Amino acid sequence: MRAVILNEFGGPDVLRCTEVPRPQPGPGEVLVRIACCGVCHLDLILRSGMRSRVQPPRILGHELAGEVIETGADVQGLVPGDRVASFNFQACGHCQDCLKGRPSLCRQTHGDIGQTRDGGYAEYAVLLASNLVKVPAGMPLDHACFAACVYGPPYKAIRQIGKIEPGQTVVITGASGGLGLAAIQIVKALGGRSIAITSTADKVAPLKAAHADEVVVSRDGTFGEEVRRLTGGRGVDLVVELIGSPTFHGALRSLAPGGRCVVIGELHGKPIELNLGLLIIKEWEIRGVQSASGADLREILDFMHEHGLDPVVWKRMALEDAAEAHRELANREAVGRILLVPSLTPSLAALAS
Ligand SMILES: [Zn+2]
Numbered sequence: 497m498r499a500v501i502l503n504e505f506g507g508p509d510v511l512r513c514t515e516v517p518r519p520q521p522g523p524g525e526v527l528v529r530i531a532c533c534g535v536c537h538l539d540l541i542l543r544s545g546m547r548s549r550v551q552p553p554r555i556l557g558h559e560l561a562g563e564v565i566e567t568g569a570d571v572q573g574l575v576p577g578d579r580v581a582s583f584n585f586q587a588c589g590h591c592q593d594c595l596k597g598r599p600s601l602c603r604q605t606h607g608d609i610g611q612t613r614d615g616g617y618a619e620y621a622v623l624l625a626s627n628l629v630k631v632p633a634g635m636p637l638d639h640a641c642f643a644a645c646v647y648g649p650p651y652k653a654i655r656q657i658g659k660i661e662p663g664q665t666v667v668i669t670g671a672s673g674g675l676g677l678a679a680i681q682i683v684k685a686l687g688g689r690s691i692a693i694t695s696t697a698d699k700v701a702p703l704k705a706a707h708a709d710e711v712v713v714s715r716d717g718t719f720g721e722e723v724r725r726l727t728g729g730r731g732v733d734l735v736v737e738l739i740g741s742p743t744f745h746g747a748l749r750s751l752a753p754g755g756r757c758v759v760i761g762e763l764h765g766k767p768i769e770l771n772l773g774l775l776i777i778k779e780w781e782i783r784g785v786q787s788a789s790g791a792d793l794r795e796i797l798d799f800m801h802e803h804g805l806d807p808v809v810w811k812r813m814a815l816e817d818a819a820e821a822h823r824e825l826a827n828r829e830a831v832g833r834i835l836l837v838p839s840l841t842p843s844l845a846a847l848a849s
């Protein structure tokens with residue numbers, strides 16, 4: 497099979513598509529023919545070697561969907577022909593956090609796709625059956641592959657934590673990325689009103705096209721005043737914070753009394769200042785959120801399918817173009833997500849290199 501193998505850490509060019517033997521499923525595992533795999537910011541970090549969990553050679557890619565081709569021994573609930581999507585990690589199921597229904601806090605995860613086992617930058621992958629969820633009938637696989645990592649965190653923030661109801665208002669920072677666009681769609685599906693924050697004027701039109709109700713351009717994170725103006729001085733019910741420290745001050749400035757701020761992204765890793773007096777007076781809630789568990793994924797797939805949520809795909813690229821896909825994501829050229837599609841033929845540029 498063709499697969500993009502990470503043989504060493506480094507820049508995008510370490511990603512090379514080569515021919516390797518097709519893996520065989522063992523006990524508890526299934527062989528999946530990959531229909532598509534999203535390219536995630538986490539993949540850039542893993543490729544560069546900044547996280548130690550990956551040991552080359554490794555096949556990256558955790559945002560995958562495809563069809564079950566073969567099942568190993570002891571696999572229940574999946575048969576060849578089933579259409580499946582994956583979630584990123586496998587919680588232990590018996591620690592305190594797992595038993596409290598917070599598997600994303602589990603410290604004993606295993607089977608992390610594209611990290612501790614091979615992932616979706618390939619024609620086929622052998623995966624733990626317990627990492628897979630069936631895709632609802634009629635739902636395209638190139639929608640389902642984004643359910644866990646792209647729709648998961650904003651879904652948890654907006655529906656499970658924010659409990660957004662019709663008429664409520666949500667600020668989304670870093671709105672033109674894959675998670676931001678997903679957040680806009682989720683807010684709309686719930687009948688809420690979204691205010692999308694972006695740093696460049698050329699993202700306004702695509703954000704409007706993606707059904708953001710309002711778009712505010714802010715380079716320096718001082719969008720709070722404009723958000724207050726747009727909400728009649730009150731502020732918003734929820735902030736979905738996808739950028740982190742550079743926009744956090746503006747996020748709090750945007751928040752109505754009793755509002756919630758859910759932090760999903762932190763791009764700079766810088767400490768922030770927080771006026772605790774304000775936190776008390778306004779009774780704000782600030783929470784972090786991680787990616788979706790298996791139970792979340794079932795709920796999210798149904799929600800996406802029911803509301804016809806359509807992920808914004810910037811480009812579909814062949815496996816041979818994986819290096820170029822990483823470059824475009826790193827350069828922030830993309831509005832929405834980049835998909836690797838194994839059935840596509842490579843670009844001329846990829847063939848020449
Ligand atoms: Zn991801």
Ligand SMILES: [Zn+2]
Nearest residue numbers: 588591594602
């Ligand atoms: Zn656990």
